[in-house]
Amino acid sequence: MLIVFEILAVAAASSIFILIARNAAENDIANRMIIAEQITMSANALLAVPGNAWLEFPANLSRYTEKFERNEVGVYRDEASLPVKSFFVTFDDIWLEGIFRNKPNVYMIKEGGVLRVSSEKPRLRQMEQVPDAESRNAEWKSELIMLSPKVAEGRIDLFVQAMADYMKVRNANAVQADYIEEGKKPIARIMVREVNEQGVIRIHYSQIMEEMKNRKLAVILGNNLGLLEDTQIFVASGTGREFEYANVSIIIDIDANTKKRSDEVFNAVYSALEEYYEK
């Protein structure tokens, strides 16, 4: 009798462990947790970009059901099972709703400030073209003008002169984009001119190239422009396709009626660029 009891006990203990091992092997809670968390992160990422965007969930979800309800997403193996849930914090008026049963693809879309989920690949509206800064309603009007010494026949003095000309020509619609090469590295120079209703011109000058060189330029520009009021210089670094780069930006407010002030600025920029290129 005792032997039978012992055998049953061993069998029961073994069964428990086999059952646990099988459940662990078959259980896809980890997968579902990953899916729920990644969906949440996708929603957060989309809400962190300024414009329209969409992204496709990077995995086949046909084995699962995803249920979106207000600010939570539940991922089910089947509808009878308990879901794995994840939460995100949305805007006051943005709620996600919908059930996606065994859909292979799920797309998260942010369009016009509204976040939604779809199993169909989205066709977002084409970006509306920004008008040419003529609206009088806008407090600041902006133009993006990309210049380079190549545009100005490779001469830095002409380049600076071109900057000055663009600044002086109010409401210019010219937009130019160009690159030069220093070694094999492209360099882009960007100038944004903004004019407000009081006629104050604001120049944003950016130069994007390798980080260390840009930092050098930033220091030189800082030394040349540092004494001028309202001049802000900052360097931000990033990663391009081919190399680490930095973006040095100068923001200068210039009263269009004060010629002396604009001369000061352009003399300072001219000197800095000249020093940088060791001319």
Added chain:
Amino acid sequence: MRNKKGDFSISEKTMVWIAVAIIFGIMAVFLVHSIEIYNSSLVKISPELIETFYVYRFLNNPGCFAYQDSATGRVDAGLIDMNKFTAGRLAECYKTNMSTYYNFLLKLEKTNVSIKTQEWWNIVHHTVIKNVRVLNNGSVTNDKMLVYVQRRLGD
């Protein structure tokens, strides 16, 4: 099982087996719990990453504080529009409730303006500092935004 007197009794061996069964049961529960903890650790997302997304929402999204040109609709990411930098706006772009994991106190250092989410209890777990530009009455100045993060209690 009966003893010599004919009463039921439990032998020592049976007691041992019962004890073994209990120990095995506890081990099984422990094993299941360990697997759950392991699964959770596999998918844990760094709180710093989650916070970063929220911080960029505050800086880049025109529904939060980013300046948006009313005529062109163009958004100037990273340019804080002081007209928007209010607690009411924050409540709209980051809707909190008691179960919200992350709460924030946002402070513009030079401008010296602070706003906070509804469930902010002044418990700072982490601070994120971002260089921003601030648009105030038509002029733009450089500033620093200090984002104090209060994570879910217990995290």
